[in-house]
Amino acid sequence: MNNYLIVAGIIFCIGALGVLMRKNLIIVFMSLELMFNAANLGFVAVSNRLNLISGDVFVIFVMVVAAAEAAVALGIIVAFYREKGTVDMDKANELKN
Amino acid sequence: MEALFYIFAFIAIFSALMVISMKNPLTSALYLVLCFFALAGFYVLLDMQFLAVMQILVYAGAIMVLVVLVIMLLNISKLNAVKTDFHQKIIGIVIAAVLFAEIVVYTIGGKTKKPTGIFTHEVINKIGNTQVIGKFLFTKYTLSFEIASILLFVAIIGAYLFAKKKL
Incomplete structure (x- = not known):
């Protein structure tokens, strides 16, 4: 199980790095998906190790949330692009000043 | 089984790295699909074939098609023009490294519960x-x-x- 958790941790950290480092909104969104998936892998590995099913059921709910989040987030990205003409995160500064 | 695990782990980590380092969002999206397939392989190794199929149908199918469709709607040359700051990169790498060290410490040092x-x-x-x-x-x-x-x-x-x- 430890091997699976280490792989999940590596993928989670790569996703976090993508969120922190990139400014392209679409790539930030995809890094978020990577983090979701790393968490899913952790759930499945632990529930396999403890002979439980709850973790696997929870993965289904995470997938539901990810699908809902994808629809709304991509809607926001398209609206942002229509407003600004770019997907640069630094241009989202209306609330400044 | 052991060999399969290492193959899937290599594919997953490599494609995850490619997702965040590629300039073109479309290339990133395709590498992300590869990463999802590797994770589906992990689910099969962990006796959860149903989750593997859901992973491929919902993630690699539905969500990634949506992402690629949005990339198609937007102007690709403007998408590629977004630059990353150097100091932002440094801060991101430091934070991710600390996070990873924490995860490794807790995973290796934690006690394993009985099933x-x-x-x-x-x-x-x-x-x-x-x-x-x-x-x-x-x-x-x-x-x-x-x-x-x-x-x-x-x-x-x-x-x-x-x-x-x-x-």
């Missing part, structure tokens, strides 16, 4: 993993299931509102 459930490899294979998940989903987790359907309904309304011409 508490009854769903061993043999039991799951005898009942079938789809049946097991379905039984739990519709008995113990019925309320969560209903709330998930409400969440999807709200997401439909939200996506419709954002897609309108004037916000």
Whole structure:
């Protein structure tokens, strides 16, 4: 199980790095998906190790949330692009000043 | 089994790195699909074939098609023009490294619990993993299931509102 958790941790950290480092909104969104998936892998590995099913059921709910989040987030990205003409995160500064 | 695990781990980590380092979002999206396939392989190794199929159908199918469609709608040359700052990169690498060190310390140093459930490899294979998940989903987790359907309904309304011409 430890091997699976280490792989999940590596993928989670790569996703976090993508969120922190990139400014392209679409790539930030995809890094978020990577983090979701790393968490899913952790759930499945632990529930396999403890002979439980709850973790696997929870993965289904995470997938539901990810699908809902994808629809709304991509809607926001398209609206942002229509407003600004770019997907640069630094241009989202209306609330400044 | 062991060899398969290392192959999948290599594919997953390599493609995850490619996702965040590629300049073109479309290339990133295709590497992300590869990463999802590797994770589906992990689920098969962990006796959850149903989740592997859902991973490929929902993630690699539905969500990534949506992402690629949005990339198609936007102007690709403007997408590639977004630059990353150097100091932002340094801060990101430091934070991710600290996070990873924490995860490794807790994973290696943590105590391993004894298995508490009854769903061993043999039991799951005898009942079938789809049946097991379905039984739990519709008995113990019925309320969560209903709330998930409400969440999807709200997401439909939200996506419709954002897609309108004037916000």
